[in-house]
Amino acid sequence: DVKVTQSSRYLVKRTGEKVFLECVQDMDHENMFWYRQDPGLGLRLIYFSYDVKMKEKGDIPEGYSVSREKKERFSLILESASTNQTSMYLCASSLHASDRVSILRNYEQYFGPGTRLTVT
């Protein structure tokens, strides 16, 4: 079974603090993703990574950065937390589709349990 774990289920931080959210997957997946989920907005992609030390901005990267030093680990960093970053953060991983058949299948993304971050 694919397992994606996140370092904390609940986190409370103060405005201006630096926050680290960690995600680890155990299936040797190339791709890893960070999303935030807010009521009425669905999941929105913050950043993703398709290889170690590689990263690409998603739809809402402002105020966030990421780090991928090892294949199994993908970190989301809030340099200076703000109240509008209060949200549920979800990490996901997937295989990288390099052949045409796999791309058509679009390898499934497996999600972690989420971290509910509250910034006060």
Next chain:
Amino acid sequence: KNQVEQSPQSLIILEGKNCTLQCNYTVSPFSNLRWYKQDTGRGPVSLTIMTFSENTKSNGRYTATLDADTKQSSLHITASQLSDSASYICVVSAPGGGNKLTFGTGTQLKVEL
């Protein structure tokens, strides 16, 4: 702009009854459509994935249908159970390795005794 819209927003049904959730999308080009189940406080878990060439896919009591011409999908739940209470999210993928997903906002289903 690529969009995925789901209806109804929320639904309450009695245990043992069937229900159908709807998903309309405007994503183009289109690669595949997924339905995820998300329990409260948990990450989403995949139920079905359908490519543009498939029009139905089952997973136990869950059956998803896809009409790529009208850009509509439905998720039918048969003989509902209390454990089916969750948010059901429709996700549409554009071609390109699975990275470009557009998420619906979900249908919140509650199954009651």
